[in-house]
Amino acid sequence: MDKGKVQKPCYDIVEPVSLNFCDKxxxxxxxxxxxxxxxxxxxxxxGGIKMKFPTLxxxxxxxxxxxxxxKVQMVLDTDTYNEVDDQFAVVYALLSAERLExxxxxxxxxxxxxxxGPADGxxxxxxxxxxxxxxxxxxxxxxxxxxxxxxxxSDRYLPDWAHPVxxxxxRDLIVKAMARAEEDDPLYVVAxxxxxxxxxxxxxxxxxxxxxxxxxxxxxxxxxxxxxxxNLWQDPQAARVIFDCGVPVVxxxxxxxxxxxxxxxxEIERYVQGRGAIGDYLAETVKGYHQDHFAWSKVIWDIAAIxxxxxxxxxxxxxxxxxxxxxxxxxxxxNGRHFIRTVYHVHRDLIFRDLFTKLDLLKxxx
Ligand SMILES: [Ca+2]
Numbered sequence: 076m077d078k079g080k081v082q083k084p085c086y087d088i089v090e091p092v093s094l095n096f097c098d099k100x101x102x103x104x105x106x107x108x109x110x111x112x113x114x115x116x117x118x119x120x121x122g123g124i125k126m127k128f129p130t131l132x133x134x135x136x137x138x139x140x141x142x143x144x145x146k147v148q149m150v151l152d153t154d155t156y157n158e159v160d161d162q163f164a165v166v167y168a169l170l171s172a173e174r175l176e177x178x179x180x181x182x183x184x185x186x187x188x189x190x191x192g193p194a195d196g197x198x199x200x201x202x203x204x205x206x207x208x209x210x211x212x213x214x215x216x217x218x219x220x221x222x223x224x225x226x227x228x229s230d231r232y233l234p235d236w237a238h239p240v241x242x243x244x245x246r247d248l249i250v251k252a253m254a255r256a257e258e259d260d261p262l263y264v265v266a267x268x269x270x271x272x273x274x275x276x277x278x279x280x281x282x283x284x285x286x287x288x289x290x291x292x293x294x295x296x297x298x299x300x301x302x303x304x305x306n307l308w309q310d311p312q313a314a315r316v317i318f319d320c321g322v323p324v325v326x327x328x329x330x331x332x333x334x335x336x337x338x339x340x341x342e343i344e345r346y347v348q349g350r351g352a353i354g355d356y357l358a359e360t361v362k363g364y365h366q367d368h369f370a371w372s373k374v375i376w377d378i379a380a381i382x383x384x385x386x387x388x389x390x391x392x393x394x395x396x397x398x399x400x401x402x403x404x405x406x407x408x409x410n411g412r413h414f415i416r417t418v419y420h421v422h423r424d425l426i427f428r429d430l431f432t433k434l435d436l437l438k439x440x441x
Contacts, residue, residue, distance in 0.1 A: 154268030181244035183268035239275035274313035351437030
């Protein structure tokens with residue numbers, strides 16, 4: 076893959092400039108010029124196809140990559156039926172209304188032994204979302220209907236770097252993102268499956284990258300020998316769009332980071348089962364995933380993305396240069412690339428403690 080080609084424009088400085096110059100945002104002259112160059116030029120090429128994206132200044136992107144404060148406006152993109160953890164993430168987001176304003180749920184494609192292909196996986200995820208909402212009784216009276224809240228996503232993966240897969244989910248994401256001004260707080264696009272829907276929305280309307288922050292659980296830790304992780308490797312082209320186009324990204328790596336989020340059937344029976352219809356459903360889902368429960372544990376990966384938004388101290392992070400996804404399914408690095416934020420650890424006990432506390436509020440009171 077080629078790196079973005081940057082053509083530096085010429086500047087005419089008309090006004091004499093003081094050596095102590097600083098603009099209204101407190102930037103030095105050198106920083107202003109660097110940011111201006113960055114704003115003006117961004118062209119990327121893959122496989123002979125050139126794409127242009129609005130380029131964000133480093134200053135703007137780094138500000139967007141600060142963990143959110145206050146209420147978080149978000150959408151959640153989920154391959155809900157692919158195993159048993161997305162269900163927990165959807166429920167966790169909906170039970171965290173003190174902090175998270177969940178505006179939409181998008182069904183993502185997946186293909187494993189629980190589907191016959193990405194279209195079937197997406198449809199099964201859509202139906203699973205509805206089952207969760209029914210058991211949570213999640214729609215407020217007079218609130219949006221489920222058809223305004225749950226959207227079908229892509230029925231296939233990206234064919235290449237330039238052609239999106241159009242879907243109701245991608246269209247809704249564009250509408251919600253473009254309804255915001257660039258200076259507004261961003262819309263957090265939390266993705267816990269293959270990133271096809273989100274990449275498609277960016278390819279359909281590149282301007283959204285000024286208005287969103289992507290929080291994606293995908294790929295492995297940056298030191299891991301490969302990154303053929305389920306979410307990333309189903310649609311590597313979509314992953315390249317996310318890591319290459321300059322959109323602010325918070326990455327939650329799977330192996331060696333989020334993989335620490337284990338629970339057991341004993342814990343599920345004690346703290347999840349009996350917590351309303353949804354608690355029983357989650358418990359039944361985990362137990363049904365594996366026959367032999369003796370000394371068995373299950374990773375509930377996807378709640379990590381919700382935990383980051385609830386309390387960034389539970390998921391400590393580093394700023395790193397955006398990694399390159401190679402054709403061999405490995406990470407490659409170039410210190411000239413823009414920054415992303417990556418999670419390097421999860422405080423497992425604090426996250427499960429918060430989730431179980433919220434589920435406990437659903438326990439019948441008699
Ligand atoms: Ca998932």
